[in-house]
Amino acid sequence: MITSGLFNNYIQDLYACASGIFYHVRRFAHIFTYTANRMARRFDRNIKRRKRSIRAMKYKARKNRKFYSNVLYAREHVFNLTKNKLTDSEYLLLAKELKFIPTPSTKVAKNDLLKDFEELARKMRCKFNFKTNNDEIHPFYTKSGYEPPKMIGALETYIDKTKLELSSIQIKKCSDNLSQLERRALNQLRYRHDIVIKKADKNNICVVMNKHDYIKEGDRQLNTKYYEIIDDFDLSVLQRNIENKINELKANGYLDKVTYRFLMDITYPRIGRLYLLPRLHKLDQTMFDLIKEQGHYNQEIICPARPIISQCGSATERISQYVDYFLIPIVKTQSTYIRDSSDFIMKVEKLRPQAECIMVSYDVTSPYTNMQFNELLTAVSEAYSKFNKGEFKIPSPPTEDLLWLLQTILENNVFEFISKKYKQIIGCAMGSKCSPEMCDIRMYEVTSEILNKFPFQHNIVYHGRYRDDGFIIYHGEMDEIHQVFQIANSHHPLLKFTYEISDKEMNFLDITLFKGERFELEGILDVKTFIKPTNTFQYLERNSAHSPSVFKGIIKGEIIRHLRNTSDSNIFHNAIEKFKFSLLKRGYNENEINSSMNNVLENYKRDHLNQKKKVNSNSDISLVMVTKYNPAISNIKKKLLKYWHTLSREPELKDIFKDKPIIAYKKHRSLGDLLTSSKL
Numbered sequence: 001m002i003t004s005g006l007f008n009n010y011i012q013d014l015y016a017c018a019s020g021i022f023y024h025v026r027r028f029a030h031i032f033t034y035t036a037n038r039m040a041r042r043f044d045r046n047i048k049r050r051k052r053s054i055r056a057m058k059y060k061a062r063k064n065r066k067f068y069s070n071v072l073y074a075r076e077h078v079f080n081l082t083k084n085k086l087t088d089s090e091y092l093l094l095a096k097e098l099k100f101i102p103t104p105s106t107k108v109a110k111n112d113l114l115k116d117f118e119e120l121a122r123k124m125r126c127k128f129n130f131k132t133n134n135d136e137i138h139p140f141y142t143k144s145g146y147e148p149p150k151m152i153g154a155l156e157t158y159i160d161k162t163k164l165e166l167s168s169i170q171i172k173k174c175s176d177n178l179s180q181l182e183r184r185a186l187n188q189l190r191y192r193h194d195i196v197i198k199k200a201d202k203n204n205i206c207v208v209m210n211k212h213d214y215i216k217e218g219d220r221q222l223n224t225k226y227y228e229i230i231d232d233f234d235l236s237v238l239q240r241n242i243e244n245k246i247n248e249l250k251a252n253g254y255l256d257k258v259t260y261r262f263l264m265d266i267t268y269p270r271i272g273r274l275y276l277l278p279r280l281h282k283l284d285q286t287m288f289d290l291i292k293e294q295g296h297y298n299q300e301i302i303c304p305a306r307p308i309i310s311q312c313g314s315a316t317e318r319i320s321q322y323v324d325y326f327l328i329p330i331v332k333t334q335s336t337y338i339r340d341s342s343d344f345i346m347k348v349e350k351l352r353p354q355a356e357c358i359m360v361s362y363d364v365t366s367p368y369t370n371m372q373f374n375e376l377l378t379a380v381s382e383a384y385s386k387f388n389k390g391e392f393k394i395p396s397p398p399t400e401d402l403l404w405l406l407q408t409i410l411e412n413n414v415f416e417f418i419s420k421k422y423k424q425i426i427g428c429a430m431g432s433k434c435s436p437e438m439c440d441i442r443m444y445e446v447t448s449e450i451l452n453k454f455p456f457q458h459n460i461v462y463h464g465r466y467r468d469d470g471f472i473i474y475h476g477e478m479d480e481i482h483q484v485f486q487i488a489n490s491h492h493p494l495l496k497f498t499y500e501i502s503d504k505e506m507n508f509l510d511i512t513l514f515k516g517e518r519f520e521l522e523g524i525l526d527v528k529t530f531i532k533p534t535n536t537f538q539y540l541e542r543n544s545a546h547s548p549s550v551f552k553g554i555i556k557g558e559i560i561r562h563l564r565n566t567s568d569s570n571i572f573h574n575a576i577e578k579f580k581f582s583l584l585k586r587g588y589n590e591n592e593i594n595s596s597m598n599n600v601l602e603n604y605k606r607d608h609l610n611q612k613k614k615v616n617s618n619s620d621i622s623l624v625m626v627t628k629y630n631p632a633i634s635n636i637k638k639k640l641l642k643y644w645h646t647l648s649r650e651p652e653l654k655d656i657f658k659d660k661p662i663i664a665y666k667k668h669r670s671l672g673d674l675l676t677s678s679k680l
Contacts, residue, residue, distance in 0.1 A: 077538050079207045079280060081301055082195060089181035090189060094206045097538050098199050098672030101545040103176045106632045110171065116627035117166055120661065121159045122147060123623060128155055128656055139325055139394065140262035154650045158643050165639040174631045177543040189675055197675045201277040201306045204538040209278065209303065217305050218276055218417050226369050226426045233414050233421055235269055239315045245404060254397045263322060269315035272415035275678040276305035281534050309415045309429040310678045316409045320433040323405050327437035329391055330383045334444045338466040341509050342564055345527055352523040353461050353473050359506035359513060360472040360481055362499035367439050367468045369427035370494035373410045376428065377403055379442040409434065418680060436467060446495065450488045456480045471508045511565050518567055529565040529575055542587035547629045547665040555596040560604060622659050629665035637663055
């Protein structure tokens with residue numbers, strides 16, 4: 001028999017054994033659960049990590065596809081004439097176009113803003129002191145630098161409070177519009193001395209040339225009969241002669257004080273500089289396509305270029321501007337004068353030519369450099385002596401003095417190229433202010449003499465000319481119109497004419513004239529915008545550090561141009577769709593495009609586009625604060641106008657400062673400023 005004590009001990013041992021087993025089972029279950037959960041979490045993390053990795057790979061793939069698509073697009077807008085390939089980042093940088101402005105630094109942005117406001121404050125003090133409310137701006141006005149004394153009153157209160165407001169502007173953080181690779185490419189290109197970067201002539205394509213090829217093309221053009229190399233040139237003698245003539249004109253009463261100060265404001269003159277703009281449209285088409293496809297050319301290539309002589313800071317720069325003022329009104333009186341495309345359209349749409357009329361477009365080859373000094377001076381002398389001098393708003397010089405200034409400009413067109421000095425001995429410089437008007441006056445004489453020799457001159461319905469491009473509408477046979485250019489090409493020893501003839505459509509300036517539906521119904525030639533085959537539609541990129549109003553102006557201006565140049569609504573809408581597509585490629589927002597487009601279409605009618613607004617010369621001159629645009633600074637106008645009401649409390653100030661000040665933005669350094677130079 002089992003006693004009760006043994007039974008109790010047995011029960012206790014059994015309970016202890018069961019408790020131990022339960023404890024170990026529970027512990028094992030806990031460990032198993034913990035391990036299982038840990039493995040599950042690790043499995044989940046691996047899944048998430050794998051998903052993140054897949055997403056990252058897809059994002060990287062999309063980014064790479066976008067990057068390479070951008071590179072392919074960039075290659076179409078950069079023309080590499082060197083044997084070396086450009087990197088992808090260099091293509092992306094140069095494809096932004098040379099007007100593109102990188103995001104400026106903010107280190108001295110606020111200091112520059114306060115300096116610009118100080119200039120506005122100086123203008124306001126001058127306006128108050130001299131009560132200049134309705135004064136007309138002089139054509140040769142220059143800043144006097146006069147600092148009026150500070151005053152006590154509402155004006156100084158406004159200036160002080162506004163200065164505090166501007167100094168409290170917060171500088172925002174804004175992202176750089178160039179990537180790190182593009183910034184590195186910019187720094188590398190700036191300090192490369194084996195290449196030359198220029199904008200192509202007649203389009204916005206950026207061209208990269210070998211420096212020695214650029215120099216060869218310059219030497220080829222300079223080693224002609226139009227230029228001669230000189231050993232030395234004494235600028236001080238030229239400047240002294242010009243100053244003596246200016247003093248003589250002043251003593252004889254032919255110069256007012258403002259004009260005299262403008263002409264004498266030359267302290268350290270320099271000689272001009274020659275630079276070249278590559279003419280890609282002159283290249284062989286197969287070579288052009290090959291370079292565009294490969295991105296470079298394996299053989300040496302010298303691209304034809306247009307020579308431009310920069311006269312900035314030269315001894316003749318100011319007198320060239322002075323002479324140009326008196327020549328512009330003479331050019332406007334010519335019967336063939338065309339101001340611009342809208343003026344041309346307005347004149348053509350008044351005509352009712354016959355159904356069989358012939359359209360002729362002609363071009364004069366290099367008129368600037370193909371006219372002798374004597375013929376230019378003689379043409380200007382005859383035109384100036386016949387012109388009514390009473391139309392000028394400032395005293396006009398006598399004919400002999402004007403001719404002396406012109407002769408000085410022509411005979412002292414001295415410039416440097418690769419440390420050598422040259423002088424132009426035939427023609428006038430492309431780059432001098434008065435050259436276009438001088439050549440226009442002579443070209444009017446030449447074309448008049450040619451047409452006087454033409455036996456069928458009475459059949460010419462219309463003849464218009466813009467610089468070296470002309471347009472003729474003719475009633476007659478095509479064989480007859482060929483005689484005009486036979487006479488033209490034998491009339492002058494240097495000037496040569498090229499021309500096109502058509503009885504259906506003709507391109508002139510940025511317009512295509514054709515015989516369409518309107519011509520059949522009303523007898524008015526139809527018009528549409530002419531787009532050159534070399535046009536790359538390289539509009540300013542939207543993320544450039546320009547003021548937002550610049551981009552709105554681009555959209556508005558181009559829409560108005562198409563609206564003005566297009567008589568058919570279907571053609572207009574097709575052109576606008578292509579323009580919109582080009583803007584989207586350059587990073588513009590579709591809502592922004594549609595908003596500007598709707599605004600133009602609602603407020604403008606094609607019939608009113610040719611009527612330019614007349615500006616009242618006696619209207620009040622607005623106060624303008626000129627400052628550099630920086631995307632990190634905003635609300636400048638709001639700060640300027642916050643305390644403007646304090647001026648209206650003073651009756652005297654209220655009459656002087658009727659209009660609120662406006663802000664005009666000047667630009668920071670663009671890619672063109674950083675990468676191109678007229679001096680090698």
